[in-house]
Amino acid sequence: MRSLRTQVRPLVRLGPAENDHRHACRVAAGLFVPGLALLVAGRPDLIIYAVFGSFAGMYGRAESDRLRIVHQAQAGAVLVSGVGAGVLLASAHAAPWVLVATEVGCASAWSLLSDRLGLRPAGPFFGIFALGATATVPAGRVAPWAAVSICAATVLFCLLVSCASALRSRERSGRREVERGPGALVHAARYAVAVSAAGAGGLLLGVEHANWAMASAAVPLAAIGIRHRTAPGIHGVVHRGIHRVLGTFAGLAVTAALLLPQLPDTALAVIVVALLFPTELFMARHYGLALGFFTPLIMLMTALAAPAEPLALLRDRAIDTLIGVAAGIAAAIVIRRRAAADLRRR
Incomplete structure (x- = not known):
């Protein structure tokens, strides 16, 4: 029983608050103005491109002002690249297997880049998410250059917000631990x-x-932390996967309550902008809870960009989440064993 409590406690524990509201305000501000501009222009369906640009503001939460701005610029370049690749695939009517192959290559490359630069959040998640989501937007909804421009302009606005925030504080510059060598390559393979x-x-x-x-x-x-890339513990991987599943399913319930009444597109876009603040407010404290806000944000912007039958959209997200989490955990287990065996042979 004690062992069970030990395993369950990290799943439900809310981490300590460390000025999360300040970071969440910066992130939300980075989307508010571009989102408002799209609403004024009468194009709430294009908010998906602004949302992905605003994710640049999520980087560098606990870093010094200078390092945060540098990392947000670097992450912004990845996000713009992801959106650029996605809209090109969409305009070319690329086959699904082409999208899969592209995402696999980008996942490996952006994993190595993230480790090399010491980006936090770590990994290629936001980059490949931007690529895949924009690749599924129907071609012709917006010119590729316009989609990329919306994303890039939002990234630049997020950097402006961070610069303005930096003027109000005098934090010393810091350094991030980075990963090079075999550990980074093994993780990219995962x-x-x-x-x-x-x-x-x-x-x-x-x-x-x-x-x-x-x-x-x-x-x-x-x-998987930097120091454990070659032979990681699995508990953290499994816990993150459980958070992903439970948080997503809770978020899908919220999504159903928002999509099924068939609210006007403008109202849905306003909700998308509003959901970014609580998403980032809880992201570092409890990933599963944050997903309760992040999931409807993603689902609503997807429905605006590529309208579909709501129940089918909810079903697909649930199935895809289970498939993805299972694949991620399996990759961590399999490659952990192979890496450990290689180390023993040395």
Whole structure:
């Protein structure tokens, strides 16, 4: 019984508050103005591109002002690249297997880049999420250059918000621990295996949004710390996966309450902007709770960009989440064993 409590406690414990509201305000402000501009222009359907640009503001939560701005600029470049690749695939009407192959390659490359630069949040999740989500937006809704411009402009606005925040404080610059060498390569291989397995599983099951499965596959692997890349513990990976599943399912219940009444597009876009603040407020304290806000944010912006039958959308997200989390945990277990065996042979 004590062992069970020990395992369950990390799943329900809310981490300590450390000025999370300040960081959440910066992130929310980074989306508010671009989102408002799109609403004024009468294009709430394009808010998906602004949302992905605003994710640049999520980086560097606990870092000094200078380092946070540098890392947000670097992460912003990844996000713009992801959106750029996604809209090009959409405009080319690329086959689903092309999307899977592209995401696998980008997951590995962006994992290595994230480790090299010391980005936090770690891993390629946001980059491949931006790529996959924008690749599934119907071609012709917006010119590719316009979609990329919306994302890039939002990234720049997020950097402006961070610079303005930095003027009000005098924090010393800090350094992040970075990963180079075999550990980073092993971890990049995990992402490649997990994303490819999740993408293949989604395609085989005929799920419309296999990109969600591939993004979910990256989530458990982000729990592997830098010092444990070659032979990680599995508890953190499993806990992150459980948070992903439970948080997503709770968020889907919220999504159903918002989508089924068929609210006007403008109202849905306003809700998307509003949900970013609580998402980031709880992201570091309890990942599962944060997903209760993040999931409806993602689902609503997806419904605006590519309208679909709500129940089918909810079903696909649930199935894809299970596929992706299973693939991520399996990749961590399998490659952990192989890496440990290689170390013993040395």
